[in-house]
Amino acid sequence: MSEPAVRLEPSLKTELRITAELKQSLDLLMLGLPELTSYIDELARENPALHVDPPLWQTSGWATGRPRSKNRRISNESDPYDPLSALRAPAPSLSDRLKAELRMRPLDSRLLRDACLIVDALDERGFLGVPLEALAERFARPLARLEAALVIVQSLDPPGIGARNLRECLHLQHRRLGEPLPVLSAIIDEHLEDVARGRLEAIARRLCVPIEAVVEAVALLKTFNPRPGGEFAVEAPVYVIPEAAVQNDAGTLTVILYDDVLPRLSIDPAFARMERRLDLDPRTRNYVSRKIAHACKLIDQVEARKATLARVLEAVVRRQREAFLHGPERLKPLTMQVIAEDVGLSVSTISRTVREKHIETPWGVIEFKRLFPSPVGGSGDEATPTTSDAIIRKIKAYIDAEDKTNPLSDEALAALLHQEGVPVSRRTVAKYRAMAGIPSSHQRRSPGNGRSVTTTP
Structure with a gap:
């Protein structure tokens, strides 16, 4: 049996290869401002x-959510972006406040040490999520003493x-009012889910x-804070800095x-002077030239990134002109394919x-991608394509004008x-509706005035 012959045949084909320079340009283009700066x-x-x-x-301590325009006057009275704000002392934490009290x-x-131990065990809501028995075992404290310390902690503010x-x-918040309402106590014990679903008449029957007594109790309940420690939670601020404006x-x-x-970005002056020296040995000159060439390419790529951003934004502004003139409710459905054809990218x-x-x-700092709303609807002869933002605004308008005793269902x-x-x-x-944070029709329902519910036991 003869072995198959092995032959080499030349062929021509076209394939796309991404060079290191092209890859770096693409990386720069898709990076946001903080990531670009770090890169x-x-x-x-x-x-x-x-x-x-x-x-x-990054240098002045100014991180405000919008850049300082070049012609803006710097004044302590008129400029809300005060760099000294970064030097202000942080607000005391919940633990600091409670221990001071x-x-x-x-x-x-x-007893003070035990109370401080419980304060340290509170979570961000201000709740004690660890059983007292576990604390007593871990820190070798008598359970009765920790129970007494907890009563003291629960008497603190908030x-x-x-x-x-x-x-x-x-x-605990109900008792602070002085004379508790029996109806509210019963609601807290057995009917919180009914309150969340707006079933006030069912509560009254049970x-x-x-x-009217249920409505009064629920109105008082809504003034309570389910996360008493939340207002003291310290979160690192997230600053949004736009790169362009319309x-x-x-x-x-x-x-x-x-x-x-x-x-x-610029070329380091010392390296620029070194490249012009005539007494450099070839190896050093090659190193300096390569580093300067790489720096020049990066500078060109950053400028190309800015030019591309300007081209794309100008094309979007032409397509969304009505929105920039009259407000975001005029945003039209727009795809990236349309803009790609407009700018040739x-x-x-x-x-x-x-x-x-x-x-x-003109209506605030937004993510660039919000100017590309997806079309919703548009099928059929009488349908008009619109955007999800526009639908949410319409839903809010309908709900604001609805009869609260007979709210509109999702079907309506x-x-x-x-x-x-x-x-x-x-x-x-x-x-x-859920994206807008609007409750369901059952939860929005308010009982009519003057009605009472009586049932036989």
Whole structure:
């Protein structure tokens, strides 16, 4: 049996290869402002020929959610973006506040230590999520002493602190009012879920009380804080800094790039002088030239990133002109494919340009991608394509105007939208209503005035 012959045949084919330079350009394009700044800092550590001046928001302590315009006057009275605000002392934590209050009480040292131990065990809500038995075993403390310390902690401000669950938290706040309401106590014990679902008449029937008593008790219940420690939670602020703005000057829309929010790149002067020296040995000259060439390419790529952002934003402004003139309710459905055809770039390039970018508009700082709302509806002869934001605004308007004793169901809201040429399903309405944080019709229902419910035991 003969072995198969092995032959080499030349062939021509076209394939796309991504060079290191192209990959770096794509990486720069899709990075948001903080990531871009960190990436450039990393490259600068590897390339001594690259000189980086940090952006204004990084050096001055100014991180405000919008960049400082070049012609803005700097005044302590008129400028809300005060760099000294970063030097202000942080607000005391919940633990600090409670321990300070404990030290003002006439407590013996052992009880004070036990109370501080319980304070340290509170979670961000102000609840004691650890059983007292576990604390007693872990720290070798008598359980009776910890129980006495817990009573002291629960007497501190804010009311409800030190509770072991939601019901105890609400009861603690109820007792602080002086004379408790029996109806409210029963509601806290047995009917919190009914309150959440707006079933006040059912509560009245089960407790055999007038509906007015339930309404009064629920109104008082809604003034309680289910997370008494939440107001003291310290979260690191997240600052959003736009890279560009769209300004409306008497109907003329202008795109402005904020150059001062980006790192300022240049060639290090010492390296530039070194390259011009005539006495350098070839190996050193080659190293210096390569580093300077890499730095120049990065500078060009950052400038290309800015130019691409400007081109894409200008194309979006032309397509969404009505929204920039009259408000976000005029946003029209827009796809990245349309913008890609307008500017002569690929859809993937548009996607990278939009990613993680923020734009300042006449109606606030927004994510760039919000200017590309997806179409909703639009099927059928009488349907009109619209956006999810527009549907949410319509739903809010309908609910604001509804009869609270007979609120609109999701099905009724879908029917109203259908009459306006937006054929969406009940499920879609429910989804957008939930996105807007609006309760269901059962939860929005208010009992009618003057009615009472009596039942026979």
